[in-house]
Amino acid sequence: MQLKNLETYRHFKKSKRLSVKWDSYFSVYDKIFKQYKNKKIKVVEVGVANGGSLFIWRKLFGKKAKIIGVDANPISKKMRKYGFKIYLGDQSDPNFWKKFFKKEGKIDIILDDGGHKNLQQISTVHYALPYINNGGLIVVEDMASSYIKKEFYNPSKFSFANFCNKIVEFINYRSGAINKQMNIYSKKIYSIEFFESIAVLKIDSTKCIKSKPISNNIKDPALNEMRSSFHFIRARENIKNLIPFLKNSKVYNKIERKLFYKNRILNFKENLIIKKIYRNIK
Ligand SMILES: C[S@@+](CC[C@H](N)C(=O)[O-])C[C@H]1O[C@@H](n2cnc3c(N)ncnc32)[C@H](O)[C@@H]1O
Structure with missing residues (x-):
């Protein structure tokens, strides 16, 4: 320039x-x-x-x-x-x-x-x-x-x-x-x-509008967002879909809690990788 x-x-x-x-x-x-x-x-x-x-x-x-x-x-x-x-x-x-x-x-x-x-x-x-x-x-x-x-x-x-x-x-x-x-x-x-x-x-x-989700209403199956470790999400979805009556039961809550802590640990590990990415900016 x-x-x-x-x-x-x-x-x-x-x-x-x-x-x-x-x-x-x-x-x-x-x-x-x-x-x-x-x-x-x-x-x-x-x-x-x-x-x-x-x-x-x-x-x-x-x-x-x-x-x-x-x-x-x-x-x-x-x-x-x-x-x-x-x-x-x-x-x-x-x-x-x-x-x-x-x-x-x-x-x-x-x-x-x-x-x-x-x-x-x-x-x-x-x-x-x-x-x-x-x-x-x-x-x-x-x-x-x-x-x-x-x-x-x-x-x-x-x-x-x-x-x-x-x-x-x-x-x-x-x-x-x-x-x-x-x-x-x-x-x-x-x-x-x-x-x-x-x-x-x-x-x-x-x-400057308050945003809201909108859809084009095509009938495709809802997708797993793949955000977290795949099997955690899948396990949660499976529980919800396959055994809905277990929802709010002791077993369900225990599994939910376990998944929550597993995801927390996963998040912590991801943060360590992010720190490394920062350090590698030369
Ligand atoms: C970098 S000069 C401006 C140069 C000008 N824009 C140019 O490019 O020719 C900064 C000016 O900000 C003024 N200034 C500094 N503190 C100020 C304040 N608190 N309120 C208003 N003007 C301030 C100074 O008097 C100075 O004239």
Whole structure:
């Protein structure tokens, strides 16, 4: 992949002001932002600094898009003279976001290139989420900070990467296979995608449905799922099918318990193999 073939890279190179980016980001920007070009959308960038990246977004999204910057450093105000709307504030301050969204209303894309600390990245997601239109994105850059000790005190239980694990969990709360209450994360985040150092959350509440099993009703015999050791499952099925009257009897319960413990041991052995697989990742 040649950088010069990437549109966002070309805009970056031509930007009127300084911007420092990781070179791996441009292929991601081209891919995730493609569908939003020349649309009447609101794009917010947290972390303006000298303003170099604001010009990338203006060029990429086109004239119909409104590009808004947020930064804690008053120096970013100078970007107002180029027509950008700049808000001064701390991205980890809930009151800042409250005032921001009261003024701006709903937005389509928020890109976090601010302070990269755990609370800062998590706050952007948490406080912006209710205000992202369906079809929109929350993009968090520099999540490599989740693995950096200096300044970021990571890896840690409270890292942004671990917060993303929590989001994965909330997305899976939509599964009808588990009995979990959906929260705003389950109800709004359709998917989460990871690139190197970049997390992309796709927002679409219309697709965030509680799933249920459906069938095409073809009359084929039900199959053994073959998940666990075959003979355990078969033994259980045989007991249920052949001697149903034994169900809930002492004998049946004893066999069930035995199968349960055998499967537990099997699971433990499988975990040891998984550990080995992890160790073998070179
Ligand atoms: C990496 S720079 C942004 C670079 C810019 N996006 C570009 O590519 O040209 C990070 C910016 O985040 C701002 N920042 C750091 N902590 C912040 C916070 N808590 N709230 C808002 N902005 C913050 C800094 O002032 C700095 O200007």
